[in-house]
Amino acid sequence: MSFNQFSVEFSIIGHEMVGRATFKRKLSPQTVALIRYQLRKPIQSRPVVRNGEISIPFKIGRVVPESPKRDVKRGEVAYWPQSQILIIFLKDKHIKYPVNIVGVIDYGNMKFFDQLTIGKSIRLEMIKPSIDEEDYL
Numbered sequence: 001m002s003f004n005q006f007s008v009e010f011s012i013i014g015h016e017m018v019g020r021a022t023f024k025r026k027l028s029p030q031t032v033a034l035i036r037y038q039l040r041k042p043i044q045s046r047p048v049v050r051n052g053e054i055s056i057p058f059k060i061g062r063v064v065p066e067s068p069k070r071d072v073k074r075g076e077v078a079y080w081p082q083s084q085i086l087i088i089f090l091k092d093k094h095i096k097y098p099v100n101i102v103g104v105i106d107y108g109n110m111k112f113f114d115q116l117t118i119g120k121s122i123r124l125e126m127i128k129p130s131i132d133e134e135d136y137l
């Protein structure tokens with residue numbers, strides 16, 4: 001099956017509020033494909049919130065740097081291969097380690113991520129499209 005992008009829903013266990021991000025294949029093809037594969041089933045993790053970023057431990061297998069970046073923008077989602085962490089950036093910043101940008105937070109969903117605190121369990125789930133993308137390719 002071919003895909004160009006897919007959406008992931010982030011939810012805090014025990015709360016109704018959710019956030020969404022769109023993962024785009026063109027940004028880091030191998031990394032996004034591995035993330036999509038791992039999200040065949042929802043995963044649950046405990047994020048670390050600090051320094052304007054949310055770090056979510058998320059092992060996806062062996063990943064190489066794909067157009068690695070050190071300058072990131074608010075709302076970008078990246079994968080740090082060295083530490084196997086998915087990172088959501090809450091502000092523009094220059095970071096010490098290179099990351100693979102994999103997606104962006106959907107418009108209007110930053111409020112959810114700004115309110116996320118340490119100690120809460122978070123669930124990541126790929127949202128199935130209502131129609132099959134291949135029908136229109």
